Amino acid sequence: MMKKILVTGGTGYIGSHTVVQLLQAGLEVCVIDNLCNSKVEVIDQIQKITGKQVYFAKGDIRDRSYFKKYFPSSSD
């Protein structure tokens, strides 16, 4: 089974470069970023560079209701 990695801040400078490396290593990547210091277009650029799909969700994991939506089995 392919490993899935969650990268928070994955459209930022360090995050996007990390995502490219992870994809090129054959891992599946999901990015959560609130886009306060980056643009969603970065996802398209990553996909163009790697030829691989990135799952993207805009939001902040510090927001409890948002976190629960994506990680419903997490405990309080």
Ligand SMILES: O=c1ccn([C@@H]2O[C@H](COP(=O)(O)OP(=O)(O)O[C@H]3O[C@H](CO)[C@H](O)[C@H](O)[C@H]3O)[C@@H](O)[C@H]2O)c(=O)[nH]1
């Ligand atoms: O509460 C937050 C804060 C940030 N982000 C996102 O996290 C990513 C990374 O944030 P930063 O901008 O703090 O970090 P970067 O690694 O992208 O860039 C930082 O490091 C770079 C060099 O390493 C440059 O110095 C740059 O100016 C500096 O912001 C961004 O996409 C931003 O939108 C969130 O989703 N939530």
